[in-house]
Amino acid sequence: xxxxIIRRLLQMIPTLIGISIIVFAISQMVPGxxxxxxxxxxxxxxxxxxxxxxxxxxxxxxxxxFIWVKNMLTGNLGDSFQHKMPVTEVINTYVWNSFIIAFVTxxxxxxxxxxxxVFSAQFQYSFFDKVVTLLVFLLMSLPSFFIGLLAIKYIxxxxxxxxxxxxxxxxxxxxxFAYIKDVVEHMFLPVVVMTTLTVGGLTRYFRTGMLEVIRxxxxxxxxxxxxxxxxxxxxxxxxxxxxxxxxxLGFELPGLFGGAMILERxxxxxxxxxxxxxxxxxxDYPLMLGFTMFLAVLTLLGNLISDILYGVADPRIxxx
Amino acid sequence: xxxxxxxxxxxxxxxxxxLAACGGGEEAAPADNGTDSAVTTPAESGExxxxxxxxxxxxxxxAIGLTEATDMTMNPPGAVNRTDSMIIGTxxxxxxxxxxxxxxxxxxxxxxNLFSSLIKVKADGTYENDxxxxxxxxDDNKTYTFHIRxxxxxxxxxxxxANDYLFTMKLYMDASYDGQSDPLSWNVVxxxxxxxxxxxxxxxxxxxxxxxxxxxxxxxxxxxQVNLGAVAPLPEAYYGKGYKQGDxxxxxxxxxxxVGSGPYKLKSYSAGQEVDLVANEHYYGGVAKIPxxxxxxxxxxxxxxxxxxxxxxLDNVTVNEDNVEELKSMGFLDVNVLKNNGYGYVAMxxxxxxxxxxxxxxxxxxxxxxxxxxxxxxxxxxxVINIPQSDVSWAYTADKINTYDYNPxxxxxxxxxxxxxxxxxxxxxxDGKKFEINFSATADNPVVDALIPIMTENYQELGIKxxxxxxxxxxIMEKKDRGDYDMFFxxxxxxxxxxxxxxxxxxxxNNSGYSNPKVDELYAKxxxxxxxDKRKExxxxxxxxxxxxxxxxxxxxxxxxxxxxxxxxxxxxxxxKEYQHSLSQVQAAQ
Numbered sequence: 001x002x003x004x005i006i007r008r009l010l011q012m013i014p015t016l017i018g019i020s021i022i023v024f025a026i027s028q029m030v031p032g033x034x035x036x037x038x039x040x041x042x043x044x045x046x047x048x049x050x051x052x053x054x055x056x057x058x059x060x061x062x063x064x065x066f067i068w069v070k071n072m073l074t075g076n077l078g079d080s081f082q083h084k085m086p087v088t089e090v091i092n093t094y095v096w097n098s099f100i101i102a103f104v105t106x107x108x109x110x111x112x113x114x115x116x117x118v119f120s121a122q123f124q125y126s127f128f129d130k131v132v133t134l135l136v137f138l139l140m141s142l143p144s145f146f147i148g149l150l151a152i153k154y155i156x157x158x159x160x161x162x163x164x165x166x167x168x169x170x171x172x173x174x175x176x177f178a179y180i181k182d183v184v185e186h187m188f189l190p191v192v193v194m195t196t197l198t199v200g201g202l203t204r205y206f207r208t209g210m211l212e213v214i215r216x217x218x219x220x221x222x223x224x225x226x227x228x229x230x231x232x233x234x235x236x237x238x239x240x241x242x243x244x245x246x247x248x249l250g251f252e253l254p255g256l257f258g259g260a261m262i263l264e265r266x267x268x269x270x271x272x273x274x275x276x277x278x279x280x281x282x283x284d285y286p287l288m289l290g291f292t293m294f295l296a297v298l299t300l301l302g303n304l305i306s307d308i309l310y311g312v313a314d315p316r317i318x319x320x
Numbered sequence: 321x322x323x324x325x326x327x328x329x330x331x332x333x334x335x336x337x338x339l340a341a342c343g344g345g346e347e348a349a350p351a352d353n354g355t356d357s358a359v360t361t362p363a364e365s366g367e368x369x370x371x372x373x374x375x376x377x378x379x380x381x382x383a384i385g386l387t388e389a390t391d392m393t394m395n396p397p398g399a400v401n402r403t404d405s406m407i408i409g410t411x412x413x414x415x416x417x418x419x420x421x422x423x424x425x426x427x428x429x430x431x432x433n434l435f436s437s438l439i440k441v442k443a444d445g446t447y448e449n450d451x452x453x454x455x456x457x458x459d460d461n462k463t464y465t466f467h468i469r470x471x472x473x474x475x476x477x478x479x480x481x482a483n484d485y486l487f488t489m490k491l492y493m494d495a496s497y498d499g500q501s502d503p504l505s506w507n508v509v510x511x512x513x514x515x516x517x518x519x520x521x522x523x524x525x526x527x528x529x530x531x532x533x534x535x536x537x538x539x540x541x542x543x544x545q546v547n548l549g550a551v552a553p554l555p556e557a558y559y560g561k562g563y564k565q566g567d568x569x570x571x572x573x574x575x576x577x578x579v580g581s582g583p584y585k586l587k588s589y590s591a592g593q594e595v596d597l598v599a600n601e602h603y604y605g606g607v608a609k610i611p612x613x614x615x616x617x618x619x620x621x622x623x624x625x626x627x628x629x630x631x632x633x634l635d636n637v638t639v640n641e642d643n644v645e646e647l648k649s650m651g652f653l654d655v656n657v658l659k660n661n662g663y664g665y666v667a668m669x670x671x672x673x674x675x676x677x678x679x680x681x682x683x684x685x686x687x688x689x690x691x692x693x694x695x696x697x698x699x700x701x702x703x704v705i706n707i708p709q710s711d712v713s714w715a716y717t718a719d720k721i722n723t724y725d726y727n728p729x730x731x732x733x734x735x736x737x738x739x740x741x742x743x744x745x746x747x748x749x750x751d752g753k754k755f756e757i758n759f760s761a762t763a764d765n766p767v768v769d770a771l772i773p774i775m776t777e778n779y780q781e782l783g784i785k786x787x788x789x790x791x792x793x794x795x796i797m798e799k800k801d802r803g804d805y806d807m808f809f810x811x812x813x814x815x816x817x818x819x820x821x822x823x824x825x826x827x828x829x830n831n832s833g834y835s836n837p838k839v840d841e842l843y844a845k846x847x848x849x850x851x852x853d854k855r856k857e858x859x860x861x862x863x864x865x866x867x868x869x870x871x872x873x874x875x876x877x878x879x880x881x882x883x884x885x886x887x888x889x890x891x892x893x894x895x896x897k898e899y900q901h902s903l904s905q906v907q908a909a910q
Binding site: 097 | 407412414423495496500504572573592619625629632792794797815821828
């Protein structure tokens with residue numbers, strides 16, 4: 001197993017090199033750079049040249065690429081043009097805010113999807129299944145900013161149940177439990193909206209997985225032995241139905257850290273998604289490339305994790 | 321999974337292009353106008369524009385200006401009880417709390433309260449002394465002596481000295497300085513040598529005594545005094561610890577822990593959430609009347625809701641009739657609709673033979689119903705302009721300015737005179753060439769959306785075919801740099817001073833390729849003249865010339881809206897003097 005992991009990790013190196021070349025090439029091909037994107041009306045040609053020299057943007061692209069890679073190997077992603085601090089620090093400042101809501105959303109949506117999926121598979125084509133299917137597709141097709149705005153209007157503004165936006169109450173100098181309570185109140189609406197959006201797709205995965213398993217011979221055998229339906233479903237069928245889902249779990253890894261661009265804006269949540277989006281618009285290459293590479297590494301790791309988990313969960317799969 | 325990922329990518333790209341397009345197109349330029357004339361509002365300026373919806377009707381007389389709160393009893397208790405603090409809604413600052421390095425107008429607003437400069441901007445766009453109590457200028461306008469106030473202190477209690485000023489100038493002139501200012505253009509003697517590392521000191525800056533500093537420049541212009549005076553001295557004892565010539569890393573590391581001489585000091589900052597300021601008890605201008613100021617991050621989806629619930633006391637809200645109506649109906653808000661320091665225009669490629677004839681350019685201006693476009697895009701909250709200057713500026717003139725009111729007959733006459741005759745298919749032609757304009761448009765920009773249909777119809781009537789292509793704003797800018805374009809729409813920001821390179825031959829910002837030696841001469845003269853009355857005449861003449869040449873189709877000057885809780889009094893706000901300059905003098909009404 002450890003040999004397999006090492007081999008997979010080594011295989012990641014050429015993949016990462018390929019990714020780095022592609023993202024860097026795209027950044028070079030996109031028109032404009034930070035200096036033109038800032039649209040400073042007083043920018044003289046001389047000052048623009050000075051800035052490009054300071055940022056190293058005046059060098060040939062190939063040389064820029066190798067400087068960037070060399071710095072990355074030493075753990076230095078460079079300084080963000082906009083934030084005037086190291087990219088790693090910018091990411092570290094915002095990524096955890098995104099992680100909190102993504103993590104809670106993941107737990108909630110997986111739990112809900114597992115139960116709903118299993119029940120709608122068990123009672124396939126029943127009224128419950130039809131209602132769930134309808135709801136699931138309805139929720140999947142709603143644009144996130146739209147339900148976000150609706151939630152703000154009705155739940156936050158009219159009913160005043162939760163705050164309209166942000167992560168903490170302004171001027172609140174609380175620590176400990178009061179602080180946690182404040183953050184939980186603020187994250188309620190974004191988490192609910194994000195869960196609503198993701199739960200739909202997941203439910204379909206669980207339902208399909210379950211449907212396949214339920215038709216297997218060993219389930220018929222289990223029923224034939226006279227086992228209770230609950231035991232059949234949750235002990236025998238559910239564990240096997242989980243297998244395809246485990247693969248999905250690994251893919252969730254980059255999503256946990258990637259941030260939710262649209263919802264973060266709607267709820268003024270201080271996450272990395274908005275920062276990443278701004279870095280693209282402002283052509284803040286160090287931040288944009290650095291975060292893209294960060295996500296690429298997470299995606300590859302997620303792949304590896306799901307393969308390993310699959311092997312662990314299913315003894316029929318042997319990883320060599 | 322693949323599907324979800326690609327969906328995300330599509331949304332991302334769609335959003336990205338919207339923001340990029342508007343960020344460049346509509347509010348391309350800085351929203352601020354303080355002493356530091358070069359701070360931009362990057363990405364989110366586009367979002368504002370994207371959120372703006374066309375409004376119609378209403379009477380333009382009352383649309384611009386201040387509407388006071390009508391019923392303070394409707395003020396939510398949360399706001400009423402907050403007597404020792406105010407909460408300001410803002411777009412997320414980036415946490416660059418150093419006037420040398422800040423990149424956005426939002427960091428700038430906070431820095432303005434943490435640091436003070438030798439001079440400050442007045443409501444009319446001119447400057448007055450702030451931390452300097454006297455400024456002497458030599459007869460040749462090349463030596464400037466600043467006398468720093470005796471009581472000027474940093475927030476840690478140490479006095480502001482001439483050495484701190486010199487130190488700050490060194491940071492500006494440093495080879496690794498990458499902030500928004502262009503310090504080498506200030507022409508301070510010895511600055512280039514310091515920048516290149518061939519000198520350890522800036523020979524043109526002489527510390528006369530603790531409170532007096534003398535600066536010599538190799539060449540002066542009207543902005544010299546402003547450039548030198550707008551510098552906010554940083555305490556050398558604090559920022560200078562790790563500084564080595566050629567490397568500003570140690571200074572930047574202190575961006576999150578500022579020490580300055582402004583009315584407030586930083587208490588705490590949580591990225592993307594809020595910035596807490598507390599009054600600086602050492603402030604020479606008198607301790608601020610409201611001791612706590614909190615900048616809370618809001619977005620265009622939450623800002624109105626938070627004003628309404630009393631969670632914020634002040635915020636910028638997108639101007640449109642619905643928003644104005646709603647804010648006014650709340651009763652407890654003072655609603656300020658202020659002229660924006662900037663203007664939108666349709667650029668024409670003057671180097672393209674199509675537009676090289678002044679008669680054609682005039683015809684295209686006459687032939688476009690600009691009032692209708694502006695009305696469609698902004699309702700009563702923008703006005704058609706005819707010179708590239710804000711009508712609140714001292715340099716503004718309406719004297720001998722042609723207003724180019726919509727007049728298709730005049731336009732047709734001018735086109736005939738220019739030799740463009742109507743062909744058999746109704747399209748004008750000259751020397752066998754059809755009059756066809758290729759308009760490069762940005763997507764999802766409210767002005768472009770309003771402009772294109774009206775322009776197509778108007779120009780069709782003149783016998784001109786308008787073809788549009790939709791591009792990313794950066795792509796349009798690249799086409800512009802290559803000179804490979806006919807027309808595009810963009811906007812400029814205006815600084816308090818009228819000097820600009822937009823209309824001078826081969827100027828760095830000259831997008832249209834316009835060239836008129838007379839205008840070049842006037843701009844050069846205006847830059848060198850220090851007497852305000854004489855400058856007024858010079859710029860008036862330049863504007864008259866530009867107006868006659870019509871190098872671009874000037875469109876509109878729009879407005880910004882600032883809503884302030886009526887419980888706060890003592891503001892002194894103008895398009896040039898933003899709200900942040902008033903914070904220390906504002907008090908809560910009893």
